[in-house]
Amino acid sequence: MAGSGSMGRHLTAIGAAGWASTVAQILMLREIFVQFYGNELSVGIVLFFWLLWTAAGSALAPRLFGKFPAVSASRRWSSLIPGLLSAYALAMPITVIWIRGARLLFHIPRGDVPGLGQTILLTGATTAPLCLLFGFLFGSIWMAAADSTPKGRSGLWIYAAEAAGAGIGGLTFYFLLLPRCTALEAAILSGWVPALAALITMGRAVGTGPAVALAAAWLMLASLWAAGGRLESWSRSWVWGSGLVRSVDTPYHNITVLQGQGQQSVMIDGLWAYSIPDPQGAEDAVHLALLQHGHPQKVLVLGAAGPEILRELLRYPDLRRILVVDPDPVLLSMSRLDREDPTVGFHCDDIRRYVRRAEDCYDVVLLHTADPVTLALNRFRTVEFFRDLDGLLCSGGVISVTVSGGEEMLGEAQIRLVSSVLGALDHVFGDRVLYPGSRIRLVAARNPGILARDPEILAGRAERRGLALQYVRRDRLENLLDPLRQAYFDQVLAAAPPELNRDGHPVGFLYALGWWTARTEGGASGDWIGPMTSPAFRKIGAAVVSAVAFLLLIWLVFGPRLPVERGAALAVFSVGASLMVLQIVLFLAYQIWEGALYTAMALLVTTFMTGLSAGALAAHCFVDKPGGWARAKQALLVAHAGLAALALALGWTFGRGAPSWIAFPSRPWALVFFCAAAGGMGVLGGAHFGLSCLVCKIRSGKGAAGPRLYAWDLAGAASAAMGGTLILLPIWGLSGAGWACAGFLAVTFAALLRSLRLR
Secondary structure, eight states: OOOHHHHHHHHHHHHHHHHHHHHHHHHHHHHHHHHTTOOHHHHHHHHHHHHHHHHHHHHHHHHHHTTSOHHHHHHHHHHHHHHHHHHHHHHHHHHHHHHHHHHHHTTOOTTOOOOHHHHHHHHHHHHHHHHHHHHHHHHHHHHHHHHHOTTTHHHHHHHHHHHHHHHHHHHHIIIIITTTOOHHHHHHHHHHHHHHHHHHHOOTTOOHHHHHHHHHHHHHHHHHHHTHHHHHHHHHHHHHOTTEEEEEEOSSOEEEEEEETTEEEEEETTEEEEEESOHHHHHHHHHHHHTTSSSOOEEEEESOOOHHHHHHHTTOTTOOEEEEEESOHHHHHHTOOSSOOTTEEEEESOHHHHHHHOOSOEEEEEEOOOOSOSHHHHTTSSHHHHHHHHHHEEEEEEEEEEEEOOSSOOOHHHHHHHHHHHHHHHHHOSEEEEEOSSEEEEEEESSTTSSOOOHHHHHHHHHHTTOOOSSSOHHHHHHHTOHHHHHHHHHHHHTSOOOOOBTTBOHHHHHHHHHHHHHHHOGGGGGGTGGGGSHHHHHHHHHHHHHHHHHHHHHHHHSOOOOHHHHHHHHHHHHHHHHHHHHHHHHHHHHHHTOOHHHHHHHHHHHHHHHHHHHHHHGGGGTTOTTHHHHHHHHHHHHHHHHHHHHHHHHHHTSTTHHHHOOOSSHHHHHHHHHHHHHHHHHHHHHHHHHHHHHHHHHHSOSTHHHHHHHHHHHHHHHHHHHIIIIIHHHHHHHHHHHHHHHHHHHHHHHHHHHTTOO
């Protein structure tokens, strides 16, 4: 039996690995999100492969462990761990470079949007090495600790230390590395943590192989750091080409500036935001909305839109106030004019939080955010957000919203996308005008009779205000507002009335996802989205899921009883899947009602990981105690039932009536509520995993169950990362997702109850 020094080295190793894995996951999500022009589909794919490869690596370790003689197993694993840590240290910066170069290796032209198949292939290829390595490292440390500490304590300490290291890594990245380092620099610096842990864990009896690996890792990390600036420039140019002017990572976005064809284009998270100069885009954004108001004096711009829009706004001599709101100070600084103007102001805040709490009113509101291709962007196209905007308008005020469309015709996926935005807008505002174009512009007002559809009226207002416009001219207004063209758009959009896009039921994201897949893969690939958006599909789907769950419950209750390890594995799988979905529900709910998720996410994740660590350590109460086996089984059932109850409570909380009573007096109280929910989930999840490992170890007398159960936990989370994001949340909403998790946990509770032989 190894002493406390051996266990200390194992905890150091897994803590450093957990720290580095969290930083690596954040970096990979950000890099792939940018390189493949991602939305929640790409994020779901990343999480799916991340968890799947990690689960595979973790499951592989016990298989190899069984091939070693028992007398030499611990020594072999202990000598292998420093080498694995050294390899992981190097894999972090190499993976960032590999992601950026993948488009070149797979011959995807610069500027082309990868299709769904290419995104899946590239994501699977780029995530495999690092994630397989981490999973194998986790399993190796677990097996070494379990072999050297046979009392059942080691595995729980390993799981707790990994969760604690992951939480600290998330905080360190968001608050220290992200504001000061590029992604590649952050990866190199983070690689030093497992490299240092490899040095600490290397015992005297370790052979020359791990020592050589560690020396090579330290040398290569130092070389990468010395060449970091050039590597950053080269790797960015692999993605954007020679026209790259600047690329910077902020706590909110990746912002890239490209030079080409006499323009500078600003890309946010890989998607086009605006170009300079773009006189037609600036005129359309400003004058199509402001000409609809009789005498605009105060204008609110939501989202940083570039200095050209501000110059166009300043052509109105009667404007007294222009305010630009965006959470990213870098984007706000890029929107500033060459000279200061007292009329223009900038406010750094989350858009939704500002809109909800603003006390001033505005004549015109220009919403400059992208299509709802992510759940984060979808919150700017919901009924609730439009209601908040309506509350900001002065008497006779108008708002302007854009959505991807077409000049003459709309495809099926585009019709669904535009109609989802239009339906939410029409539900709140009494009148609106549609301007066709590659970006359809919708101008809405509270009451009928405010908006003009006569080109003569709009052109006359421009002339009286002394506006000599180059693109918003009389003839173009006649073309945009042509009755036949307007009749076509009214007809095709009325033929596909969508369900209302709401905060708690984000169907607009599903329509945008269909448009995104149709755009990248062709029209046929988006057809799988259409049926999912209908109420009938949801009712049929709910009936099918309920029937399958009922049959599974009957089989689990009256069929053959599962062995303890299989029953625990099924329970751990269901808990892993449910925790992933509930985390996404918490993130989305906080973002909807409070915004500014970017730094809050670090706190929520850290609270959750701290809860996991605390819950796993709590399972030690049942080690070597009288009646520990029976008490551990009872506590495991309580933890499982507690998670089901928590999922049910969150489903009820985030139902349709939730926002009326979640009236937090200030943001700190909201953060306390969500952190408490995340921490509670973590404690129950950590205790459930720790108790499952303890029950299986006591039952079998072996420590190999830990890595296998960890693999089942990650497999459940992987399935939920895709299914929860793409199906469960958009189709059944926040409350439906909570209730679905509660139902799944209830079914697996029956299997766990029988496998533990409790009546």
